[in-house]
Amino acid sequence: MKKPVLEINHLRTHFFTDRGVIPAVDDVSFYIYEGEVLGVVGESGCGKSVTSLSVMGLVPNPPGKIVGGEILFRQHSVNETTENLVKVSKKRMRQIRGNQIAMIFQEPMTSLDPLYTIGFQIIEVIKNHEKISKKTARNKAVELLKLVGIPRPEEIVHEYPHQLSGGMRQRVMIAMAMACDPEILIADEPTTALDVTIQAQILELMKKLNREKSMSVMMITHDLGVVAEICNRVVVMYAGKVVEEGDVRTILKSPKHPYTQGLIQSLPKMNQREERLYSIPGNVPKPGEVLQGCHFADRCSMVFNRCVNEDPELYMLNDGHTCRCFLYGQEGDDLNV
Numbered sequence: 001m002k003k004p005v006l007e008i009n010h011l012r013t014h015f016f017t018d019r020g021v022i023p024a025v026d027d028v029s030f031y032i033y034e035g036e037v038l039g040v041v042g043e044s045g046c047g048k049s050v051t052s053l054s055v056m057g058l059v060p061n062p063p064g065k066i067v068g069g070e071i072l073f074r075q076h077s078v079n080e081t082t083e084n085l086v087k088v089s090k091k092r093m094r095q096i097r098g099n100q101i102a103m104i105f106q107e108p109m110t111s112l113d114p115l116y117t118i119g120f121q122i123i124e125v126i127k128n129h130e131k132i133s134k135k136t137a138r139n140k141a142v143e144l145l146k147l148v149g150i151p152r153p154e155e156i157v158h159e160y161p162h163q164l165s166g167g168m169r170q171r172v173m174i175a176m177a178m179a180c181d182p183e184i185l186i187a188d189e190p191t192t193a194l195d196v197t198i199q200a201q202i203l204e205l206m207k208k209l210n211r212e213k214s215m216s217v218m219m220i221t222h223d224l225g226v227v228a229e230i231c232n233r234v235v236v237m238y239a240g241k242v243v244e245e246g247d248v249r250t251i252l253k254s255p256k257h258p259y260t261q262g263l264i265q266s267l268p269k270m271n272q273r274e275e276r277l278y279s280i281p282g283n284v285p286k287p288g289e290v291l292q293g294c295h296f297a298d299r300c301s302m303v304f305n306r307c308v309n310e311d312p313e314l315y316m317l318n319d320g321h322t323c324r325c326f327l328y329g330q331e332g333d334d335l336n337v
Contacts, residue, residue: 030242098180145172
């Protein structure tokens with residue numbers, strides 16, 4: 001039976017501030033199989049990036065801290081050893097980070113050091129994890145830049161981040177992430193702030209790397225178009241919780257949760273002309289603001305009394321499709337949904 005390479009179970013990541021405890025990630029569970037592209041979707045502030053930072057062991061402490069749950073990493077290349085990343089030492093986490101689990105951050109200009117050349121920064125990543133000479137590391141850096149489709153790689157290694165375009169910097173970030181052939185690549189909105197043509201090139205590159213390297217990808221995005229283009233399965237998050245999960249075709253064709261339905265309804269349609277696009281009424285609640293009931297209740301068109309008083313669990317619908325909504329619990333049959 002196929003096993004997940006990464007499994008997140010009941011993860012809780014809180015921030016302890018002067019205003020009190022903020023539960024940014026509240027009981028999140030999902031998994032990624034080997035060679036799979038998983039999309040994690042939701043509005044800003046829903047907990048997507050904090051979940052990824054929790055996996056990487058990069059939640060700033062203080063004020064942030066993982067207060068519950070487990071993150072299980074199965075290393076298929078090492079006799080299927082399973083480690084709980086919540087409990088490993090800082091030294092062990094540094095060995096895993098960048099080597100077996102790598103991350104592409106949202107804004108490459110703030111992730112690349114403006115004082116050092118592109119080549120120096122890639123070589124530094126390689127030498128941190130591999131015992132090889134500087135010349136060998138430089139040659140590998142050039143090969144990595146070729147791999148991600150950067151022209152003139154022998155010259156680019158001597159250039160600084162400000163000398164490259166946004167798309168080129170994002171390719172450099174992907175090259176750095178691929179430096180040690182990671183088993184899992186986490187991409188935090190890698191196409192944000194790029195024009196449409198460059199977005200398509202970056203997504204095509206990531207599909208190519210996933211296909212050729214059998215690398216698992218966790219794609220964090222708010223763009224359902226990106227999900228449709230590259231992902232196998234999708235997890236929809238809202239206010240720190242997973243509200244729906246399933247394969248991409250099922251979620252896009254037959255969404256069940258009112259929030260997922262609203263997201264898809266708000267997409268522009270090529271064959272229809274509308275004066276105004278649909279938008280979900282209201283705003284995402286701040287973490288910790290909803291103390292009782294379903295987090296989506298005050299924005300939901302199908303809300304009823306139970307939603308206000310109780311928080312629904314994730315109900316299994318069929319074939320791996322789950323939904324956090326009372327409409328699909330036992331009373332769902334009575335409501336004919």
